[in-house]
Amino acid sequence: MSDEKRVGIVLVSHSASVAASVAELAKGLAGAGAAVPVAPAGGTEGGGLGTSAELIAAAAASVDRGAGVAVLTDLGSAVLTVKALLAEGDELPGNTRLVDAPFVEGAVAAVVTAAAGADLAAVEAAAAEAYTYRKV
Amino acid sequence: MLDADFFRRWMTVTAASVDREAQRLTALDSPIGDADHGSNLQRGFAAVRAALEKEPPATPGAVLIQSGRLLISTVGGASGPLYGTLLRRTGKALGDAAEIDERRLAEALRAGVDAVMQLGGATAGDKTMIDALLPAVDALGDSFAAARTAAEEGAVATTPLRARKGRASYLGERSMGHQDPGATSAALLIAALADVAAEAGAGDE
Numbered sequence: 646m647s648d649e650k651r652v653g654i655v656l657v658s659h660s661a662s663v664a665a666s667v668a669e670l671a672k673g674l675a676g677a678g679a680a681v682p683v684a685p686a687g688g689t690e691g692g693g694l695g696t697s698a699e700l701i702a703a704a705a706a707s708v709d710r711g712a713g714v715a716v717l718t719d720l721g722s723a724v725l726t727v728k729a730l731l732a733e734g735d736e737l738p739g740n741t742r743l744v745d746a747p748f749v750e751g752a753v754a755a756v757v758t759a760a761a762g763a764d765l766a767a768v769e770a771a772a773a774e775a776y777t778y779r780k781v
Numbered sequence: 782m783l784d785a786d787f788f789r790r791w792m793t794v795t796a797a798s799v800d801r802e803a804q805r806l807t808a809l810d811s812p813i814g815d816a817d818h819g820s821n822l823q824r825g826f827a828a829v830r831a832a833l834e835k836e837p838p839a840t841p842g843a844v845l846i847q848s849g850r851l852l853i854s855t856v857g858g859a860s861g862p863l864y865g866t867l868l869r870r871t872g873k874a875l876g877d878a879a880e881i882d883e884r885r886l887a888e889a890l891r892a893g894v895d896a897v898m899q900l901g902g903a904t905a906g907d908k909t910m911i912d913a914l915l916p917a918v919d920a921l922g923d924s925f926a927a928a929r930t931a932a933e934e935g936a937v938a939t940t941p942l943r944a945r946k947g948r949a950s951y952l953g954e955r956s957m958g959h960q961d962p963g964a965t966s967a968a969l970l971i972a973a974l975a976d977v978a979a980e981a982g983a984g985d986e
Contacts, residue, residue, distance in 0.1 A: 689857045693857075694815075695817075695821075695857035695858055696857060696858070696861075697854075697857060698853050698854040698855075698861070699854055721859050721947060721948060722857070722858050722859035722860075722861065722862065725859050725861075725862040725863060725900060725901060726853065726861065726862045728862065728900055729853045729861075729862035729865055729866050729900065730853070732866065732900075733850070733853070733869075
């Protein structure tokens with residue numbers, strides 16, 4: 646019922662609709678409803694394709710329940726912007742990590758794991774492990 | 782010695798030059814990128830210029846740290862965190878000093894370029910802004926004018942290279958034959974530094 650101790654998940658994509666859809670997909674597949682705080686941060690503030698540091702910082706703040714925040718990104722400037730914000734020190738909640746994971750599969754793994762009440766390290770490991778799932 | 786005003790003018794002159802060259806930067810970004818480099822940098826440096834005019838920071842380091850932070854939050858493309866990190870790390874390396882000498886600036890800028898290489902993972906020859914910045918930092922020990930020439934030559938020399946970083950790297954061999962937009966804008970940043978230095982030198986008693 647309460648998501649007080651859940652790890653928060655932020656999904657950063659160049660596209661607002663991709664970020665929102667992957668958030669919806671991951672929550673739907675996790676079957677956890679609103680138990681895991683998940684926030685998309687997609688596109689620029691103007692609604693275009695790109696990355697917004699402001700949207701990322703706001704999303705991270707909105708999912709921070711004190712158990713850490715896992716950030717998953719698509720590519721290019723999304724990765725670089727999160728890394729730059731982390732290097733900044735005070736832009737993202739303490740205990741925020743950029744997780745090296747495939748965006749869609751990693752998001753599903755992260756949300757499912759977080760829904761089970763796992764800690765940040767376990768969420769990160771589950772998301773990263775999604776890279777090892779071969780399709781062919 | 783270089784004071785906070787020198788660094789404010791560096792940023793303002795860069796903003797003016799990005800305004801002037803925005804269409805060219807975007808044109809260079811069209812065949813090998815997503816055609817937004819000029820407009821992205823224009824938005825970022827306009828924000829920097831406005832902030833510096835509104836509340837001018839008191840030290841050279843603070844000017845660059847604030848400018849870098851604004852670029853990270855306003856540019857919207859990869860050049861935001863990259864240029865933001867360049868200026869912020871350079872500013873941090875300058876510390877709290879009210880005035881710094883050329884040698885200290887050269888060392889600080891090298892720390893900034895190192896941080897960009899670490900963030901983006903690019904090295905010399907990858908067809909990125911690093912190809913203008915590294916030769917510029919090497920030449921800055923000689924003079925600002927030498928740094929400007931080195932950056933401009935470095936940018937031109939990216940033309941035959943095959944991109945190994947960023948979106949252009951997806952194009953493989955088709956990235957060859959185009960001058961890199963990031964190296965081109967990096968040369969504008971260094972040219973602005975040389976312009977401001979020449980202006981300051983001319984005003985010396």
